[in-house]
Amino acid sequence: MIDIQLLRKDIDNVAARLATRKFQLDVAGFTALEAERKAIQTRTEDLQSKRNSLAKQIGMLKGKGEDTSAVMAEAAGLGDELKANETLLGEVQAKLAVFMEAVPNLPHASVPVGEDEAGNVEVRKVGTPPVFDFEVRDHVDVGSALGLDLVTAVKLTGSRFSVMKGGIARLHRALAQYMLDTHTGEHGYTECYTPYLVNADSLRGTGQLPKFEVDLFSVKKGGAEGEGETFYLIPTSEVSLTNTVRDEIVGIGTLPIKMTAHTPCFRSEAGSAGRDTRGMIRQHQFDKVELVQVVHPDTSYDVLEDMVGHAEAILKGLGLPYRVMSLCTGDMGFGATKTYDLEVWLPAQNTYREISSLSNCEAFQARRMQARFRNAAGKPELLHTLNGSGLAVGRTLVAVLENYQQADGSVTVPEVLRPYMGGLSVLKA
Missing domain, CATH: 3.30.930.10 (Bira Bifunctional Protein; Domain 2)
Structure with missing residues (x-):
């Protein structure tokens, strides 16, 4: 398959080159999948950052001998959401893989352009x-x-x-x-x-x-x-x-x-x-x-x-x-x-x-x-x-x-x- 980074960086150029092969790239479909992937990954990174912060907070509270139950409950909730996000991300990545498998190779610049x-x-x-x-x-x-x-x-x-x-x-x-x-x-x-x-x-x-x-x-x-x-x-x-x-x-x-x-x-x-x-x-x-x-x-x-x-x-x-x-x-x-x-x-x-x-x-x-x-x-x-x-x-x-x-x-x-x-x-x- 072609490098997915090419689509992420310059999808219009890729679509134009594939059009010479009589292949219509679903730009809107790929863009929607990418937006979904990015949103899940961004939310996941935010959750991971917050979980790390809560872990430090729990450590500090324990060091002072204070109650950690509320913070630990919050951290547990984040863990559940992270697992759900991991499942969602896997589903989106699977859809992207199927999408990419159907995309033909890009023609070399030396290949003559023609219909048949x-x-x-x-x-x-x-x-x-x-x-x-x-x-x-x-x-x-x-x-x-x-x-x-x-x-x-x-x-x-x-x-x-x-x-x-x-x-x-x-x-x-x-x-x-x-x-x-x-x-x-x-x-x-x-x-x-x-x-x-x-x-x-x-x-x-x-x-x-x-x-x-x-x-x-x-x-x-x-x-x-x-x-x-x-x-x-x-x-x-x-x-x-x-x-x-x-x-x-x-x-x-x-x-x-x-x-x-x-x-x-x-x-x-x-x-x-x-x-x-x-x-x-x-x-x-x-x-x-x-x-x-x-x-x-x-x-x-x-x-x-x-x-x-x-x-x-x-x-x-x-x-x-x-x-x-x-x-x-x-x-x-x-x-x-x-x-x-x-x-x-x-x-x-x-x-x-x-x-x-x-x-x-x-x-x-x-x-x-x-x-x-x-x-x-x-x-x-x-x-x-x-x-x-x-x-x-x-x-x-x-x-x-x-x-x-x-x-x-x-x-x-x-x-x-x-x-x-x-x-x-x-x-x-």
């Missing part, structure tokens, strides 16, 4: 889209002859799932292995294996709860209605990786912390009905190699540029045309202060589509998680967290199928993947 994806700015374009001398087919038509089976997936589960067999399953695995090997061997990330189920605290820490609960899949331990703890299937391993530093104070010498993981991701896609229903572009279950860095606040924007380069390296290695987009204020995610999207060329759609999103969250997640480090003066300070896809494996498979398709229905295997494919250079039906 039309306001995103192209930073660079890399590679040339291939030219075909035959009618281009989409990844579903290409993949179905190579082992992509969406019909069986519907039978097993429902729409927006997939079954892969044979060569295409191996190609999918090869992509994930290539990504992991590149990020660990060349970019300095530590490979991690994390749970696919997380608790609510983890999702609050990275900002998915409470705002995006409708997009999550949840399960109850034990399975009985109303019984047991609720767990959530991860929407991305950003959640599990980033939360490894929740409630921790790490040493400055351990920074940066660079983590990567290959996991399935589970999303209900509640707000995307009717979009990309064909094939593997938007599914309820998909694989992703995630990149997470936990860093010193002074370095986070340099690190963001580095992480974009790390994700780009995968696309360059695969020889896939792509472009880098700087997202505008109206198209950024809830916890991000600045985001770059990588969009890969899909010949069948004749356009670029998102394959990675990389964001600096500054201290937004760290404040929710209470993730800190000890600075040079030994004082605890909030960390900065960054995350991004390096890459979405399914969408990368889609891009390989479409960009490397051949007239006879086969698919050329990108050279960097051939060691993971037993030297196979072509996937045939």
Whole structure:
């Protein structure tokens, strides 16, 4: 969450910056809660001061051997009121916490202002889209002859799932292995294996709860209605990786912390009905190699540029045309202060589509998680967290199928993947 002191000091400026994100800050609601909090705290301080004064008075009376019953009764009454105020203050602070949890991150000054994806700015374009001398087919038509089976997936589960067999399953695995090997061997990330189920605290820490609960899949331990703890299937391993530093104070010498993981991701896609229903572009279950860095606040924007380069390296290695987009204020995610999207060329759609999103969250997640480090003066300070896809494996498979398709229905295997494919250079039906 953002620093509440920003609202206390300059709420109008905060409201104006959030408005560029299409978020209407309830200034009146926050002001009313703050006024209530201040009134309770002021009254509490007055009562504490008076109680301290009465305590001294009781001591003086006792020293003189005089009756203290009246003063002690008055002090007892103050104690009751102080306890009542403590309860009221807790209730107001809980309301403030709920209020703050719903407020998105502030956009960085360098983020372009815009309403939606039309306001995103192209930073660079890399590679040339291939030219075909035959009618281009989409990844579903290409993949179905190579082992992509969406019909069986519907039978097993429902729409927006997939079954892969044979060569295409191996190609999918090869992509994930290539990504992991590149990020660990060349970019300095530590490979991690994390749970696919997380608790609510983890999702609050990275900002998915409470705002995006409708997009999550949840399960109850034990399975009985109303019984047991609720767990959530991860929407991305950003959640599990980033939360490894929740409630921790790490040493400055351990920074940066660079983590990567290959996991399935589970999303209900509640707000995307009717979009990309064909094939593997938007599914309820998909694989992703995630990149997470936990860093010193002074370095986070340099690190963001580095992480974009790390994700780009995968696309360059695969020889896939792509472009880098700087997202505008109206198209950024809830916890991000600045985001770059990588969009890969899909010949069948004749356009670029998102394959990675990389964001600096500054201290937004760290404040929710209470993730800190000890600075040079030994004082605890909030960390900065960054995350991004390096890459979405399914969408990368889609891009390989479409960009490397051949007239006879086969698919050329990108050279960097051939060691993971037993030297196979072509996937045939």
